[in-house]
Amino acid sequence: MSESDQVTDTNSEISGVAERYARALFDLALEEKALDAVEKDLSSIEAIMDESEDFMRLVRSPVFTADEQLAAVSALLEKAGISGIVGNFVRVIANNRRLFSLPGMIKAFRNIVTTHRGxxxxxxxxxxxxxxxxxxxxxxxxxxxxxxxxxxxxxxxxxxxxxxxxxxxxxxxxxxxxxxxxxxxxxxxxxx
Known part of the structure; x- marks a missing residue:
C-alpha cells in the first residue's frame, strides 16, 4: 500500500455517514434474519477491494459519475454473484455517491455485529x-x-x-x- 493510499484509507476511520449506513444495513439484515449472509457478501466485496486497484480507484475517485459507478458496481456484483440485501445496498450507496465510504461501512457493520453478538x-x-x-x-x-x-x-x-x-x-x-x-x-x- 502506498503512502497516498494510507492517507486516504477510509478503513482506519469510521465516519458518521458510514456508521448510519452500516446501522441501516444491520437493522435490515437482522429483520430479514440474514446477518451471516450479509457478513459473507461484505467479506467478498472487501476481498475484491483488497485485490483490485481498479475497483478501489472507482470507490475512491470523485471523477466517476454516479451512473458510471452504479454501472461498474452492478457488473462487478453480478460477476461476483452478490445479490439480495448487499447487492441492493452497494447499488444504493453508489447511486447516492457514497461509494467512497464503503470500506468504513463494512468496518462499522462488523463492529455493530460483534457488539450485537457480545x-x-x-x-x-x-x-x-x-x-x-x-x-x-x-x-x-x-x-x-x-x-x-x-x-x-x-x-x-x-x-x-x-x-x-x-x-x-x-x-x-x-x-x-x-x-x-x-x-x-x-x-x-x-x-x-
Missing part, C-alpha cells in the same frame, strides 16, 4: 494470510486471555516481515519482526 473485535495484522487453523488457535488464545468471544479482523501487511500485530480495543501486542528489528537497531545505536 464479542470483542481483535484487529490482527500478519505478513501472510493466516490459515484457518491459525485463526482458530488465535481465537482460542484470545478468548482465554480476554474471557469473551473474539471476532478477528485479519489484515495482511508484508511490511511487518513476520509475526503478528494484535490490537483489541486500546491494547496492542506487536510481535512483528519489523518492530523487533527496529528495537535492535535502536539498541545498537545506543551501544555504539
Amino acid at each position: 464479542e470483542q473485535v481483535a484487529e490482527v495484522t500478519s505478513a501472510q494470510p493466516l490459515t484457518d487453523a491459525n485463526l482458530k488457535a488465535l481465537k482460542k488464545s484470545l478468548k482465554e486471555a480476554l474471557g469473551k468471544d473474539v471476532a478477528i479482523d485479519a489484515k495482511v501487511d508484508a511490511d511487518i516481515l513476520g509475526g503478528l500485530v494484535v490490537k483489541v480495543g486500546s491494547q496492542m501486542v506487536d510481535s512483528s519482526v519489523r518492530t523487533k528489528l527496529n528495537s535492535l537497531k535502536i539498541a545498537l545505536k545506543e551501544v555504539g
